[in-house]
Amino acid sequence: MHANHGKNENPMDPDLTNPSDALRTESTTGILGYRLRRAQLNVFQRFLQVFEEVRLRPAEYTILLLIADNPGRKQTEIADILSIKRANFVTLVHGLQDRALLERRPAPGDRRANALYLTAAGMQFLDAARARHDDMERQLVAQLGGEASRSQLLALLDRLS
Amino acid sequence: MHANHGKNENPMDPDLTNPSDALRTESTTGILGYRLRRAQLNVFQRFLQVFEEVRLRPAEYTILLLIADNPGRKQTEIADILSIKRANFVTLVHGLQDRALLERRPAPGDRRANALYLTAAGMQFLDAARARHDDMERQLVAQLGGEASRSQLLALLDRLS
DNA sequence: AGCCATTGCTATGGAATAGAACAATGCATG
């Protein structure tokens, strides 16, 4: 399909125009992983900018979202869904707890586990964050070319997950 | 990986508190950045597995590809294209040079710069890597549902980069 | 009671990424 190897393209046009010309990047543009990473980095970069003001990072945002929709779940459950190791999840949860955005209450029936809940401040904070994020998402959708493109992209990404 | 063990399901209490029920994840499934990250992590994970045997990481693969298609370019040029900081690029290039896959020759006309070239071993190594990667890519395309889906995905990712 | 799994946690290491600073060199302009 695209196994471009070494020299090819147009043999009549041997690139003798400029010594410090643009580089040839065809070999990377066909790599799905590379393109995925570029796009993901770009989107995350925008997220970091938008949320720098409120000091919220992508992982933290998804944690708050999940707890909001699943109050009372154990740390491990939330961490597993997000594919975050239990060990690393501790720091994240403690950070959010220190900011009084969530609570760790003893889980009923299991004295080992912590049940996670958003505080009132946490819910309020999350609402604001959601609004902020919705704005960002709208920009991305506009960049993609519309809602249809967005769902198309999500469907394709789903097949890679 | 392993979900609930399915041993807590008593017919007596169906879902009063849903102790080990599936979590609600709708809030995250609509987030482009989140989905991008999941897919990218998955693809990278596969790359790492496939290339563990030959000890090649994604960044190194793209470096070799770019040098192969642009021999004699300066480090900064290659690094810039890949959005790798000059400082971090040094380690990567030195590692590949230590493995005799590439050479840093003095750039003609600029005694500060290094011109990068693949060695014969480097080209041979890259050819094998390319074959290995093409196999992986074919698997991904199959997962996506065909070549049309692949180019569609690439086009969409392009709008986010 | 005994054994194993799970939960939250600490400690630690590796890898990616970013910034500061520096010597050598290039380059432009006066």
Add this chain to the structure above:
DNA sequence: CATGCATTGTTCTATTCCATAGCAATGGCT
């Protein structure tokens, strides 16, 4: 050609993310 500024490769360092190992407390099963 002298001087000031920019660039190149480099080292050092800090931060963040991610993975593993291990531990005390607890749960659950037999």
